[in-house]
Amino acid sequence: MNQFQYVRPAKPKAAIEARVKDQNSQFIAGGTNLLDLMKRGVMNPERLIDISRLPLDKLERQGNTFRIGSMALNATVADDKQVLEKLPLLAQALNAGASAQLRNMATIGGNMLQRTRCPYFYDTALPCNKREPGSGCGALEGYNRMHAIFGFSDKCIAVHPSDMSVALVALDATVLVSGPKGDRRIPFAELHRLPGDIPQKDTTLEPGELITAVEVPEGPFTKNVHYLKVRERASYAFALVSVAAALQLENNVIKDARLAMGGVAHKPWRLTEAEKSLVGKPATEATFQAAAEIAMRGAKAFKHNAFKLKLGPNAIVQALKNATNVA
Amino acid sequence: MADEISDSKPENEERSHDAARRNFLKQSSVLTALALTPGPVVQAAAAEWDEKIAAPFEKVPLKLAVNGKSYKLSVEPRVTLLDLLREQMHLTGTKKGCDYGQCGACTVHIDGKRVNSCLVLAVMQDGREITTIEGLAKGDDLHPMQEAFIKNDGFQCGYCTPGQIMSAVACIREGKANSETEIKEFMSGNICRCGAYPNIVSAIQEVKNGGQKV
Ligand SMILES: Cc1cc2nc3c(=O)[nH]c(=O)nc-3n(C[C@H](O)[C@H](O)[C@H](O)COP(=O)(O)OP(=O)(O)OC[C@H]3O[C@@H](n4cnc5c(N)ncnc54)[C@H](O)[C@@H]3O)c2cc1C
Ligand code: SF4
Ligand code: FES
Numbered sequence: 001m002n003q004f005q006y007v008r009p010a011k012p013k014a015a016i017e018a019r020v021k022d023q024n025s026q027f028i029a030g031g032t033n034l035l036d037l038m039k040r041g042v043m044n045p046e047r048l049i050d051i052s053r054l055p056l057d058k059l060e061r062q063g064n065t066f067r068i069g070s071m072a073l074n075a076t077v078a079d080d081k082q083v084l085e086k087l088p089l090l091a092q093a094l095n096a097g098a099s100a101q102l103r104n105m106a107t108i109g110g111n112m113l114q115r116t117r118c119p120y121f122y123d124t125a126l127p128c129n130k131r132e133p134g135s136g137c138g139a140l141e142g143y144n145r146m147h148a149i150f151g152f153s154d155k156c157i158a159v160h161p162s163d164m165s166v167a168l169v170a171l172d173a174t175v176l177v178s179g180p181k182g183d184r185r186i187p188f189a190e191l192h193r194l195p196g197d198i199p200q201k202d203t204t205l206e207p208g209e210l211i212t213a214v215e216v217p218e219g220p221f222t223k224n225v226h227y228l229k230v231r232e233r234a235s236y237a238f239a240l241v242s243v244a245a246a247l248q249l250e251n252n253v254i255k256d257a258r259l260a261m262g263g264v265a266h267k268p269w270r271l272t273e274a275e276k277s278l279v280g281k282p283a284t285e286a287t288f289q290a291a292a293e294i295a296m297r298g299a300k301a302f303k304h305n306a307f308k309l310k311l312g313p314n315a316i317v318q319a320l321k322n323a324t325n326v327a
Numbered sequence: 328m329a330d331e332i333s334d335s336k337p338e339n340e341e342r343s344h345d346a347a348r349r350n351f352l353k354q355s356s357v358l359t360a361l362a363l364t365p366g367p368v369v370q371a372a373a374a375e376w377d378e379k380i381a382a383p384f385e386k387v388p389l390k391l392a393v394n395g396k397s398y399k400l401s402v403e404p405r406v407t408l409l410d411l412l413r414e415q416m417h418l419t420g421t422k423k424g425c426d427y428g429q430c431g432a433c434t435v436h437i438d439g440k441r442v443n444s445c446l447v448l449a450v451m452q453d454g455r456e457i458t459t460i461e462g463l464a465k466g467d468d469l470h471p472m473q474e475a476f477i478k479n480d481g482f483q484c485g486y487c488t489p490g491q492i493m494s495a496v497a498c499i500r501e502g503k504a505n506s507e508t509e510i511k512e513f514m515s516g517n518i519c520r521c522g523a524y525p526n527i528v529s530a531i532q533e534v535k536n537g538g539q540k541v
């Protein structure tokens with residue numbers, strides 16, 4: 001790991017200032033992604049700004065909204081009784097990510113800003129437009145088993161690795177941000193970007209912006225939910241494909257539906273058209289099959305990830321079945 | 328001065344430079360005096376970034392309670408908790424496996440929570456309580472989980488064992504040892520190359536069902 005300067009400001013404002021003054025600095029929260037990348041030489045900040053002790057770790061319920069501080073730990077949120085009761089989809093997605101040790105270190109803010117696990121991004125000997133703009137994309141013609149089937153560009157075909165983010169986009173969360181120009185709110189679906197011509201930019205955050213919290217509305221999705229993660233091993237691996245499914249049922253008829261996928265795009269992928277197709281229909285396998293077909297429209301595979309075109313719809317149907325106990 | 332020092336600093340590659348790095352760490356009390364470039368630190372203090380500041384090569388004071396004893400240490404910003412424990416404090420019970428958060432060999436408890444010490448910066452832990460495998464036993468009495476691992480043949484080569492035991496204790500304390508499936512899921516961050524998993528699960532179940540305080 002390169003040498004770096006370390007500062008630990010006491011207040012968010014000072015942290016933001018420190019970040020703005022030095023483009024070559026990074027916030028560090030749990031450090032589970034940043035230190036990993038620094039050890040491999042993928043990121044080489046000259047200054048780390050420790051935000052882990054900022055007073056941003058509260059988990060509160062205000063009216064019908066959960067407000068989760070960005071420094072809250074993944075494990076704390078996943079184990080919270082009220083989260084388990086009211087936002088079970090979020091708890092399931094959090095528990096599907098990483099290991100118990102890592103969830104004790106990983107913060108909510110850091111989890112959504114973790115960087116892609118594309119192996120070419122991680123290997124500094126190989127070309128990667130995200131790591132080194134203009135150097136090319138090793139995955140495009142390379143071993144692209146993990147890579148995107150939606151929303152990619154010819155500059156980058158990486159996927160976003162966070163499980164939690166798939167649940168948050170399905171639950172219509174909002175990200176609260178403080179920056180040099182003040183505070184703003186970003187709908188979760190607009191936090192992450194598609195790669196386009198600037199794949200080095202993962203999100204719509206401006207330089208120096210600090211995520212302070214995420215707000216999640218308590219929806220009607222408390223009973224019929226499921227986060228399904230398909231991975232190479234039974235546990236502790238990143239998703240090849242994941243599905244967050246949440247339904248509101250009345251007499252087995254779908255009143256409202258949420259569907260999102262992970263492991264398929266540069267951002268958590270909300271399936272709005274498929275959601276619409278579910279509403280008003282009975283919760284049956286045929287309904288789920290039809291929705292899965294709609295969800296996969298426009299998907300395009302590369303040499304090594306064609307299996308995702310089949311795995312995707314199967315995972316959607318299975319997640320919906322698990323959510324509703326349809327056999 | 329500062330240039331000379333950055334020339335002599337080890338390369339960024341892993342492993343092959345470990346030895347160089349250890350040497351470097353040994354020499355660093357000498358280097359500290361040379362490397363102290365107060366510039367950025369003074370700047371940072373002036374900007375009220377406050378609390379704790381360290382220049383790249385500077386060793387900063389750090390207070391830690393490790394296995395019930397208080398220590399006053401000094402570390403460079405980039406030293407991980409794992410390296411501090413093993414190289415500076417000579418607590419080598421905690422193992423380095425992957426060094427990237429993937430194997431669990433380096434599991435310790437910080438303020439009672441299990442974490443991978445290879446992905447933790449020591450400077451960030453100021454004032455915290457660390458428990459390592461060396462701190463589990465009470466004198467000559469092994470911790471119940473250590474006893475259970477021995478009794479159930481929970482290890483073969485033993486390399487992953489300290490991390491497994493630290494994780495196993497945490498798993499019970501967290502209330503995540505209620506079934507075999509749950510134990511497997513919540514122990515999945517600890518990899519054992521020898522495949523001692525079934526016996527590890529038995530050891531955990533024995534301690535859990537025995538109702539001993541862990
Ligand atoms: C072996 C391994 C397996 C894993 N498996 C999974 C998995 O299956 N699923 C999954 O979802 N994740 C997985 N992870 C990733 C893990 O969840 C993330 O590393 C973690 O959530 C990041 O949180 P952190 O607080 O440690 O972030 P850090 O490493 O501290 O920060 C990550 C990035 O976010 C920035 N940042 C952090 N907080 C803020 C903030 N509040 N405002 C602005 N910027 C901020 C940092 O500057 C940095 O660039 C795995 C990680 C490892 C090492
Ligand atoms: S897919 Fe994106 S992250 Fe991976 S090599 Fe190509 S540019 Fe880099
Ligand atoms: S050495 Fe820390 S997890 Fe492998």
Ligand code: FES
Nearest residue numbers: 483484485519520
């Ligand atoms: S006993 Fe050898 S690695 Fe687990």
